[in-house]
Amino acid sequence: MRADQQQTVCHQNVIELSNISFSYQQKPVLENVQFALRERDFVGLIGSNGAGKTTLLRIIVGLLKPDSGTVNLFGQPIGQFRDWNRIGYVPQKNAFNPLFPATVREVVMSGLYSRNKLFRRVTKADGIKCDEALHAMNIEDLAGKRIGQLSGGQQQRAFLARAMINNPALLILDEPTVGIDAETQQDFFHLIKHMHQHHNITFLMVSHDLDMIRSYLGEEPKGQSGKLKFYVKHSHEIEDCVETNLTHSLKDLRHSMEREKVGAGLGNHN
Numbered sequence: 001m002r003a004d005q006q007q008t009v010c011h012q013n014v015i016e017l018s019n020i021s022f023s024y025q026q027k028p029v030l031e032n033v034q035f036a037l038r039e040r041d042f043v044g045l046i047g048s049n050g051a052g053k054t055t056l057l058r059i060i061v062g063l064l065k066p067d068s069g070t071v072n073l074f075g076q077p078i079g080q081f082r083d084w085n086r087i088g089y090v091p092q093k094n095a096f097n098p099l100f101p102a103t104v105r106e107v108v109m110s111g112l113y114s115r116n117k118l119f120r121r122v123t124k125a126d127g128i129k130c131d132e133a134l135h136a137m138n139i140e141d142l143a144g145k146r147i148g149q150l151s152g153g154q155q156q157r158a159f160l161a162r163a164m165i166n167n168p169a170l171l172i173l174d175e176p177t178v179g180i181d182a183e184t185q186q187d188f189f190h191l192i193k194h195m196h197q198h199h200n201i202t203f204l205m206v207s208h209d210l211d212m213i214r215s216y217l218g219e220e221p222k223g224q225s226g227k228l229k230f231y232v233k234h235s236h237e238i239e240d241c242v243e244t245n246l247t248h249s250l251k252d253l254r255h256s257m258e259r260e261k262v263g264a265g266l267g268n269h270n
């Protein structure tokens with residue numbers, strides 16, 4: 001394979017947005033948004049309150065339809081896209097009712113029921129996937145607890161486990177650390193950076209944490225559309241693009257995190 005072909009394979013567009021416009025009733029929120037996110041990118045989406053970040057994510061995951069423009073997912077127009085298991089989505093925390101009477105295990109398992117399979121029977125293999133996701137996020141011990149009884153940081157891990165249960169190629173996170181203390185935020189960022197660098201997962205994350213975004217993704221945005229700014233980091237250098245041996249296994253995630261911590265002389269903290 002020639003080098004330029006190898007790059008093409010590595011740099012496939014995972015999300016392509018062309019001229020997306022959207023209004024709520026008569027109020028325009030997004031106008032002609034253009035952006036492409038490639039495999040192995042980590043994209044931080046920044047914008048002031050009301051800039052339309054959540055609206056854009058909801059359009060990307062098919063919950064809202066744009067007034068005009070097109071969305072392609074993994075090279076397919078969104079209307080034809082069926083492979084929703086490849087995408088994990090964690091909505092804003094306050095979008096979830098904390099009194100919802102479900103256990104952590106039930107919440108995580110619900111990530112398996114994609115749009116086409118709402119009433120599928122739970123199999124033994126599903127249970128194993130759930131155990132792996134709980135283990136990867138280090139919350140096995142919380143499996144039987146009501147989701148509403150957990151701390152903000154624990155809830156975030158549970159929602160991340162829910163989004164990860166299908167081993168997605170793309171994770172979309174909407175302000176994942178809102179309301180979480182600084183130390184837990186740092187652990188969370190460490191976890192998702194690790195997933196980006198070592199597990200071949202592509203990220204699109206809305207955040208107000210400009211310091212975190214800049215420290216990982218660089219000082220300047222790579223793209224801008226209206227009030228939205230896209231900060232981008234690719235998980236490896238172009239010349240390494242032929243590398244394909246990145247681990248993409250949920251089972252291995254926690255072990256490799258722990259190896260990294262031992263290597264860096266860090267203790268175990270949740």
Ligand SMILES: Nc1ncnc2c1ncn2[C@@H]1O[C@H](COP(=O)(O)OP(=O)(O)OP(=O)(O)O)[C@@H](O)[C@H]1O
Pocket residue numbers: 024025029047048049050051052053054055056
């Ligand atoms: N269901 C709705 N009906 C009418 N207007 C809405 C609706 N949802 C959001 N809006 C408005 O659309 C604009 C964009 O909202 P959106 O939630 O996408 O912004 P955001 O950039 O995610 O904001 P924040 O940083 O505050 O989360 C806001 O002015 C908001 O009030």
